[in-house]
Amino acid sequence: MPGYVYFILACIALIAGYAVYGTLVAKIFGSDDNRVPPAITMADGVDYVPMSPTKIWLIQLLNIAGVGPIFGPILGALYGPAALFWIVFGCIFAGGVHDYLSGMLSIRYKGTNVPNIVGYNLGSVFKRIMQLFAVILLLLVGVVFMTSPAMLLKNLTNIDMNIWLVIIFVYYLLATILPIDKIIGRLYPVFGAVLLIMAVGMTAMLFIKGYDFYPAAEMTNQFPGENPLPIWPLIFVTIACGALSGFHATQSPLMSRCLTKESYGKPIFYGAMIGEGFIALIWATVGMTFYQSPAELQAALAAGGPANVVNESALSLMGSVGGFLAVLGVIVLPITSGDTAFRAARLTIAEVFNFNQTPSKNRLSIAIPLFAIGAVLTQVDFNIIWRYFGWSNQTLACIMLWAGAAYLYRKGRLHWIASLPATFMTAVIVTYICVDKSLGFGLSTSVSDMIGIAGAVIALGCFLAFAKKGVKDTPADD
Secondary structure, three states, X not given: OOHHHHHHHHHHHHHHHHHHHHHHHHHHHOOOOOOOOHHHHOOOOOOOOOOOHXXXXXXXXXXXXXXXHHHHHHHHHHHOOHHHHHHHHHHHHHHHHHHHHHHHHHHHOOOOOHHHHHHHHHOHHHHHHHHHHHHHHHHHHHHHHHHHHHHHHHHHHOOOHHHHHHHHHHHHHHHHHOOOOOOHHHHHHHHHHHHHHHXXXXXXXXXXXXXXXXXXXXXXXXXXXXXOOOHHHHHHHHOOOOOOOOHHHHHHHHHHOOOOOHHHHHHHHHHHHHHXXXXXXXXXXXXXXXXXXXXXXXXXXXXXXXXXXXXXXXHHHHHHHHHHHHHHHHHHHHHHHHHHHHHHHHHHHHHHOOOOOOOHHHHHHHHHHHHHHHHHHOOOOHHHHHHXXXXXXXXXXXXXXXXXXXXXXXXXXXXXXXXXXXXXXXXHHHHHHHHOOOOOOOOOHHHHHHHHHHHHHHHHHHHHHHHHHOOOOOOOOO
């Protein structure tokens, strides 16, 4: 069977996943248009601003789709077809559920951020952990998404990277403190058009130029070299955005404050995750198709990382003008996630200290220290920042899934849609922190696997034993 058929089947699976499983998730949760959402009851003209569902969907997609669904799948393509399976099944059964629950629970809790969502469902200890965890992750995301587009812009223009960092820094500051409909609501439709050119253009040119899709693909670990990196658990951390990403739980509440009906939750939260899955699928396919072997892809990565792969493949496939637009589409993604990462960090900190964010001076008093720390972190090695981002990102996703499962369990609904992926990801993050030598404990693979499985079983057992009891002081949501 021709290789392109597998790509088409993967696309069909994502669409079917949205239509069937996304509908099931929304039904289990109990979406209800008779409820008046916080966008209307708490409208403040700054963060709680009613907007059209089409605009919200586009903003949500651009918020969540940073360089993660591009850089991660490019790196994941080194493993071979396993990357495609994780993108498709992870997106449908984990990422979509995670994003939907984080967005809809935020609506039920008056637009609150992820630390409170977790606290209301898992308790005050987890709430305090998440308050710190979320702010650190958002800072790491903001820094990663300042540095990565600056690198791409440097490759595209030959202008010094520090100049681009300053320009991006100023834009992020404005997008963080101004009302959400002033910059984000106006610029994102333009950014979306550029993104569409990138996604459609790169895919179309693979077909038009007659590329043999996945020419070297085999159902084995294809990571090149004598000592290949193991698929488990690395691929599930390497490919985060595009399959499952805790960062999304920090972004969904931004849009939960703008929805005017709960039924919009499925297309906006679950649907935007499926959209990101398509982006991830495209770039994993480029990694396994434009480069005819994992060794060839690894050589391109060694010459300049994922940014070099983007630059080489886009210019070769689409020519100078089309390639410029394609690379610009890739640049748009981290910029439109970096700005909302800092915005979400501001709101999370304000929520911790109950600090009114309507006056602009109050927003500046939080934003300026955040950006000062971010400016310092941009000088740290990008690979170090990315490594910490990857693990902390999946840990946050895991905790959010457990919180969503606890909510469903207490309501007598089918919690397994969240508790099963939560159990799986618990095994991933525990195994990863045990086996990784630079970030974790550097234990052997066999020992790490046993600890990871044991950790997942214990987490599930504790969940089934205690989650039904609920948490004190959880606000009414029915």
